[in-house]
Amino acid sequence: MKTILGNSRQSADLSAGDRAVLLVMGCALLCAVLSLVFGAIGAVSYIRPIATAMNSVGLSLVQLRPLHTTFASAWIFLGAVACVLRFLYHTYGEPSPRERLQFRATMVCWGLAGLGALLTLPFGITTGREYLGFHPAISALIVLGWLLFSWTFFARVRKGFWARPAYVYMWAVGILYFLWTFAEGHAWLLPGVREHPVADLQIQWKSCGTIVAAFNQMVYGSLMYIGERKSGDTRPAQSRAAFALLGIGLLNSFTNYAHHTYHLPQSHIIKWTAFSVSMLEILILVIVFREVTAAMSRERRLRDTAPSFTERLFGLSKRWNLCLLTVALLISVPPLNALIHGTHVVMAHAMGSEIAIDSYILLGVFAAVLSELFPKREVLRDVIDSDAGRRSLRWLNGSLVGLVVLLLTRGLATGVTRYLGTPEPDWVAGFSFWFPALGLVVGASLLRLMFAWMPLFLRPTDFRTWRDDYPRVGDSA
Numbered sequence: 001m002k003t004i005l006g007n008s009r010q011s012a013d014l015s016a017g018d019r020a021v022l023l024v025m026g027c028a029l030l031c032a033v034l035s036l037v038f039g040a041i042g043a044v045s046y047i048r049p050i051a052t053a054m055n056s057v058g059l060s061l062v063q064l065r066p067l068h069t070t071f072a073s074a075w076i077f078l079g080a081v082a083c084v085l086r087f088l089y090h091t092y093g094e095p096s097p098r099e100r101l102q103f104r105a106t107m108v109c110w111g112l113a114g115l116g117a118l119l120t121l122p123f124g125i126t127t128g129r130e131y132l133g134f135h136p137a138i139s140a141l142i143v144l145g146w147l148l149f150s151w152t153f154f155a156r157v158r159k160g161f162w163a164r165p166a167y168v169y170m171w172a173v174g175i176l177y178f179l180w181t182f183a184e185g186h187a188w189l190l191p192g193v194r195e196h197p198v199a200d201l202q203i204q205w206k207s208c209g210t211i212v213a214a215f216n217q218m219v220y221g222s223l224m225y226i227g228e229r230k231s232g233d234t235r236p237a238q239s240r241a242a243f244a245l246l247g248i249g250l251l252n253s254f255t256n257y258a259h260h261t262y263h264l265p266q267s268h269i270i271k272w273t274a275f276s277v278s279m280l281e282i283l284i285l286v287i288v289f290r291e292v293t294a295a296m297s298r299e300r301r302l303r304d305t306a307p308s309f310t311e312r313l314f315g316l317s318k319r320w321n322l323c324l325l326t327v328a329l330l331i332s333v334p335p336l337n338a339l340i341h342g343t344h345v346v347m348a349h350a351m352g353s354e355i356a357i358d359s360y361i362l363l364g365v366f367a368a369v370l371s372e373l374f375p376k377r378e379v380l381r382d383v384i385d386s387d388a389g390r391r392s393l394r395w396l397n398g399s400l401v402g403l404v405v406l407l408l409t410r411g412l413a414t415g416v417t418r419y420l421g422t423p424e425p426d427w428v429a430g431f432s433f434w435f436p437a438l439g440l441v442v443g444a445s446l447l448r449l450m451f452a453w454m455p456l457f458l459r460p461t462d463f464r465t466w467r468d469d470y471p472r473v474g475d476s477a
Contacts (some may be wrong), residue, residue: 012464017089018373020103021082025366026457027107028078029115029450032359035071035445038064043439044374046432056369058397059122066121066133071129071334072354073215077178080218080361084171085151087225088371092156102148109145113138115229132185145180150175158199165244168250170221178254181207197266209257211223215358217249220285223314223361226368231299232312236291245284252281282325289318300321308371309385309393313364317399320356324349327408339419346410348404362436363449374456379463387454393429402440406431 014022042064047052054060089095094101116138120126121474126133153175157168166169185207187193192199224237236242242407258266258274307315327349331340340346410431417424 009147014373014459014460015094015463016100018059018097021086021256021369022102022373022457022460023107024078024082025369027110028075028082028362029366029453029457031071031078034076034118035068035075036447037069039439040436040443042068043436045131046435050386063122063124067117068274069131070134071114072116073211074110075363076215076219076354078110079213079365080171080174080222083222083225083362083365084218087167088153088156095152098407099152102152106145109141109148113141113145113213116141124162127187127188129185129204130172131211132182132207135202136186136189139182143182146175149283150179152469155400165228165237166239166246166286167221167224167228167237168281169246170217170224172225173246173250173253174214174217174221176358177217178211178376181211181214185211202266206257206261212252213249217246217253219358219361220245220249220288221352221363223292224288226310226365227296227314229372230308231292231295232298233295236288236295240286241284241287243289245281245288248281248284252277273333274369277327278332279329281329282321286321286325287319289314289321293318295473301371309389310364312390312393313360313367316393317360317364320352320360320404324352325359327352339415340364340411341415343414344407345415345476348407348411349434352400355446356404359446370453370456373460374377374463376463379456383452383456383463386452389449392445392449392452396442396449399438399445400443403435403442405411406434406438410435 041054041059042061043055045061045064046071051060113134114205117134120135120138121133125135132139144438153171156166159170161168187203187207188200188380193203203422213436224242228234229235255277256269293311293314296314297307298398300307326358327345331345331349367384374380374384409430413424413428
C-alpha cells in the first residue's frame with residue numbers, strides 16, 4: 001500500500017515546465033492583487049476626511065497612482081508571459097538546464113524590480129513619468145529579465161517560424177515591440193529630449209500608447225492560443241481575420257498614440273490615420289472574438305456541457321469590446337476629445353479596457369491553463385469553475401458596469417461645464433462616495449475570484465493527487 005501511495009504522490013508532481021508556468025501565474029496574480037489594493041486606497045482618498053488622514057501620514061494619490069499603474073501593467077505582461085511559457089513547454093517539451101537557469105535569472109530580475117518599485121515609489125523616489133514612474137535602475141532590471149525571456153522564446157520558435165499560427169507572430173511582435181517602446185519611454189534621459197518640453201510630451205505619450213499596443217499583441221495571441229486549445233480547432237488562429245488583426249495591430253503599434261495627443265502640435269493627417277487604424281483594429285478584434293468563442297461553443301455543444309469559466313470570461317470580454325468600441329469612436333473625434341481630455345472619461349475607457357478586456361481574457365487563460373494542470377473533475381467543479389467563482393464574476397461585471405457609467409457621467413459633466421465656463425452641478429458631489437464604493441466592490445469581487453484559486457498555487461500536489469479524500473479549498477494543509 002505504501003508503494004502504491006508513493007507512486008500516486010510521485011505521479012501528482014508537476015514537471016519543471018508546469019512549475020515555471022504556475023510560478024509566473026502566481027506572480028501575475030500577486031501583481032493584480034497589489035494593483036487592486038493600491039487602487040482601492042487611492043479610490044477612498046476621494047473621500048475628504050480619509051484624504052486628510054492619509055495626507056497627515058504622508059500618503060497621497062500622487063504616490064498611490066504610480067504603484068497602481070505599475071502593478072496593473074505587470075499583471076497584464078506577466079499573465080501573457082505565463083501563457084507563452086505554457087505554449088513553449090507544451091509544444092517543444094521541458095526546459096533545458098540552460099533555459100531553467102535563464103528562467104530563474106528572469107524571475108530574480110523581475111522580482112527585484114517589483115520589490116524596488118514597492119519600496120521606492122511610496123517615498124517619492126519617482127521619475128514622474130506616466131506608467132514609467134519608477135527609477136531607471138528598476139527599468140534596467142525589467143529589460144534584462146525581458147531579454148532573457150525573449151531569448152528563450154525565439155530560440156524555441158525560430159525553426160519553421162514562418163509557418164506558425166498568428167498567435168506566435170503576435171507574441172513575437174509584442175516581445176520585440178515592448179523593448180522598443182520601453183526604451184522610447186526613457187528617451188527623457190537624453191539631454192536633447194529633456195530640454196524640449198513639447199518633444200518630451202510627444203515622445204512620452206507616444207511611448208505610453210505604443211506600450212499598450214505591445215501588451216495587446218501579447219494578450220490577443222493568448223486569446224487565440226487558448227481558444228485553439230479549448231476547442232481543438234486550429235482555424236481561428238490561422239484565419240484571415242487573425243492575420244488581419246496581426247497586421248492592423250502591428251500598424252496600430254506605430255500610429256495609435258496620435259489620437260491621444262490631439263492637444264499637442266501635429267498634422268491632422270497623422271491624427272486621422274491613427275484614429276482610423278485604431279478603430280479598424282477594434283473592429284477586427286470583434287471578428288476574432290466571434291470566431292474563437294464560436295469554435296469553443298461548437299466543441300462544448302458536441303460534449304453537451306455547460307459553458308466553461310474560460311468561455312464565460314471570453315464572452316464577457318467580447319461584449320465589453322463592443323461597448324468600449326463605441327466609447328473609443330466617440331472620444332477619438334477631435335472636438336469631443338478636446339471636451340473630455342483630462343477628465344474621468346479617459347479613466348473609464350482605460351479601466352474598462354484593462355479590466356473588462358485584457359483582465360477578463362487573462363483570467364480566462366488562467367482558468368484554461370489551471371484546468372489542464374489540475375484535470376480532476378472535483379477540482380474543476382469546486383475550485384476552478386465553482387459556483388462561488390461564477391457569483392463573484394457576476395458581482396464583478398455588474399459593479400464594473402456601474403463604475404464605468406459613473407466615470408463617463410462624471411467626466412462628461414466636467415468637460416461640458418469646463419467648456420461653458422460654469423460651475424459643476426450639485427449632484428457631482430456624490431461622486432466622492434459612489435466612486436470608492438463601486439471601486440471597492442469591483443476590487444473585492446476580483447480578489448475573491450483570484451483567492452478562490454490560491455490553494456492550487458500553494459498546494460498544487462495535493463490537488464493533483466488522484467484519491468477520494470482530496471483537500472477542499474477550506475481545508476488546512
